[in-house]
Amino acid sequence: MSRTIPPTHQRIATVPIRQKGQRDPEATQRALLAAAVAEFAEKGLAGARIDEIARRSGVNKQLVYHHFGNKDDLYQAALEQVYAEIRARERELKLGDLPPLAALEKLVGFSFDYLTEHPEFVALLNDENRQAARHVGRSKRLQDMHSPLITLLQETLDRGARDGVFRTDLDPLNIYISIAALSYFYFSNGRTLSAIFGSDLGTAKAVAARRRHVVAFALGAMRPVE
Template sequence: MDPSSASADGGNPAKAAETAARPRGRSAPRNPERTAASILAAAIREFAEKGFDGARVDVIARRAGTNKRMLYHYYGDKEALYLRVLEEAYGSIRFAERRLDLARRDPEEGIRELALFTWHYFVDHPEFLSLLGTENLMKARHLKRSATISAMHSNFITELSAVLQRGESMGVFKKGLDPIDVYLTIAALGFFYLSNRHTLSTIFRRDLEAPDQIHHWGEHVVATTLAAVKA
């Protein structure tokens, strides 16, 4: 190893890995956070497209503009990276849901907005559904090891439960609604449609990916969910 490189890196393993990953003859500012984010983004695409077994670490590194040494430095092995991808996928939808501000909305409006948000999130983020499908095939083997996933969803369910309880106290929602049942209703209506859109479009000779059909189904999800919860 070049002594000058060791001195420049100050003995920092992350900086040393950055230096090794950088193409020779080029100078670039060290940015570990950006490198880690690039690896994660590339991993999301690779795992969504090819599943866990089909995804390759060297392809992820190449997509991220780095090498496997950097990938292993930041995320460990393939399984650890895949778990981080799952946590990022779930974290993104939970974070986006906060913008709905359900606690400040009229209960009926809140459920409508949650249903529409979930539907359009699924439409706009096919990688999310692909990752869920892959992990379900493996019976949530990786997700069970997550230290953060339960708390992430617990906060969401607590907020949804508060909306349902307010609706109940106002006499507009049924008594004793289970927030998990309500969310499963919303998610199932969207997931089944999108997961089977190609076969269903062929069977029924209706283009389920057409914009008017996407809009129509979103309104159907809302109507079905409200019918299930209203008193």
């Protein structure tokens, strides 16, 4: 059966409405962030509306400004949130506890699966790139999130080089970018690619085939040349 990847707004869970009178600042912030991620992913920063974010989260509009300042600040917080979620999931992989080849295979597969399951991440990154990454560029929190991942990649690549399963000239930043690109482009450009090549790349069969290719291609590029 075809499993065409639906539009972003169909893939994001509805934010539960908070009960009136409930006072829980942390729950309010979580609800607002979830609503903001959904709204910005669907409409971008320019098209999103604070009124709609408040409605989605079930809280008073004034609480948006109280907790996040303005729409631009909320957009940056939403970006930080989606990045924090994927970085947290990557930590749960415990790559440092695995043999180097298994660790990279797990990371590549996870990176592909995460984009399959989180189209809002792709949508937000597309929108931020259109804005020249001005929110990401001014967020120290986002910059700090990526350093541990690059360090872990370097350690894994070094272990693999010593074991003879990876090349000795691999740069962790380039490896990270390549892994991300192999999956990201497929989902960010899925509709145009499907139209150009006359093949529905969003079906379950096509997605599974692409996943196998991405994992094999990435690992093959890292192996020593015989």
